[in-house]
Amino acid sequence: MTREPPSLTPASVVPTLADVARLAKVSTATVSRCLNSPDQVIERTRARVMEAVKDLGYAPNFSARSLAAKQTNTIGAVIPTMENAIFARGIQAFQEELGRHGYTLLVASSSYQEALEEEQIRTLAARGADGLLLIGYHRADHVREFLKARNIPTLLAWAYDKDGDLPAIGFSNKNAMADLARIVFEKGHRQVGMISAHSASNDRARDRLAGVMLAAAEAGLDPDRIHVIETTYGIETGAAAFRQLMAWTPRPTVVFCGNDVLAFGALRAAKEMGMSVPDDVSITGFDGIELASFADPPLTTVHVPHREMGRRAAGMLVEMVTNRTTPDSVELQTDIRLRRTLGPPPS
Amino acid sequence: MTREPPSLTPASVVPTLADVARLAKVSTATVSRCLNSPDQVIERTRARVMEAVKDLGYAPNFSARSLAAKQTNTIGAVIPTMENAIFARGIQAFQEELGRHGYTLLVASSSYQEALEEEQIRTLAARGADGLLLIGYHRADHVREFLKARNIPTLLAWAYDKDGDLPAIGFSNKNAMADLARIVFEKGHRQVGMISAHSASNDRARDRLAGVMLAAAEAGLDPDRIHVIETTYGIETGAAAFRQLMAWTPRPTVVFCGNDVLAFGALRAAKEMGMSVPDDVSITGFDGIELASFADPPLTTVHVPHREMGRRAAGMLVEMVTNRTTPDSVELQTDIRLRRTLGPPPS
DNA sequence: TTGTATGCGTTATCAA
């Protein structure tokens, strides 16, 4: 290691504010102003400073800036998993819009585990996230309190409840699923199966199930006749659940799936069992992933505007963070995509 | 705004080291040691400190820690887009493994635009990312120099070149595609189309194209007879490219697609044109996304171990960051999934 | 409009 000279020159590998100030022959305060509120400094000196900035290739040290300014320009998001295309898609749009506002995204994932989500929330808070995006309403009380205590602007997505205690952007999972279920019951289905995500710590899953139940009740169906299997996210698990459902007597003529990936699994299992969809059994999904229309046969599902949700969530959160305001929740519209996996029950 | 008392009590909303030190009646240095190198402090005092930490719900301020320690425990990644399932999947695994090592992931996306990627790299550097994950080899010289100058450990993924100047974990896009193409040519195809991602700033796309060309040459095909269309990522663009290709004379009997999503688009277009796959035309993909086997008919493609790549990339990067070492590049194996979209050419 | 000086919450060096 060679000894460095006493730093008359900008010797360091990465230049600092002081280096710029020295080169431009101004104080560090002026340099700082040039970068953060350029209008507060006269044209002439600003030009000089900016040139020094460029010459040195200076970029502000983020940690120092955050420490001094008490804000990180970072938004944290905790999602179940990026492997789920709907979150990947929404988060991508979220991140793009965040970028336009000068914010950076810090993502963490919970793998659908409540305890992990909590840990991630704390981590993001410790990292000084200026705001947080979380999925759905379900959350332990102490987590809500933590959020309150730290006073971190928090927005929920992928769910909407006009009476929720935190602002949200999303849709009514219950109503959306109920709308689909009504169409299904109108076709005459009376033997019903459902493959749901684990609902214990997942209000979206619960609400979708509730939607089916609601429509069933309206159609005069005995809720006890609806056989529900809860399983983890995945094609294989969806397939396994479908097989279980088909062993039930009387055998369901329709299987509602809590999301499109589970539906893909059900579809595969049906094919493997030699069943024809929709002649022997109808299958529906939820989410409207792009590939749903490529299934064989194309999948009936509820389409959700994931990108729009992500994009607008970013706008809302930036607003919340910059103005310390609490916006009204936003309800997005979903729409039903009727495709060939849904038909009348076999006669 | 009410005036705060001179802070005899831990008045602040979020507790600091000093608060903990005061409560535990030790110096801040000791508290810091308890957290970072617990073995340097005697059991008795450590217990006292830890209790204070718990009582106050203290969590270290990340910015301050980073500033003082000159490391952020953050790894940055710039990917084209999370909407591409292969990156979502790989990054998810990357992030999980990173978490196990105590690192946090900062993701940015370039939307497949070279200039944007550069900007994101600079942003991540300014944020003090301890290490960087980038996709593929293609990069402007000044970006490579920037990385060198800042001395940021950088790992490349989704590509492998034993002579590359930066360590990488991935596979040979050229060889993988050539292997597939050889099988295709053995089936007798002589009229060839290819739908490729834009290759100007994308070495993976270039290499896949080169793979087809290599196999074609081996099969004694005139490279000029291979019609290539470059397009942006997406189902619709894939479909449009396919239609163009089918207008070519003589009409291709096989269409290689640079990735599975483009192949899905080609499949859709074929169906819309009333063409039968593979009787009228064969179609192949690349990536092996999970839903490829659900296409109608199921898609022949090259399967890449995305999760493994992400997971191991995390391990390598952490190693690079902690030990300031440069690992050997790792070559992963891909495998060909022959499915029904590939058949012999129509007779 | 610009400069001075202080503080942000940690880590780390050096003594004790």
Next chain:
DNA sequence: TTGATAACGCATACAA
């Protein structure tokens, strides 16, 4: 084993 105390790089209140 522990405690003072000086960085770390920047923002900002206050002064000039």
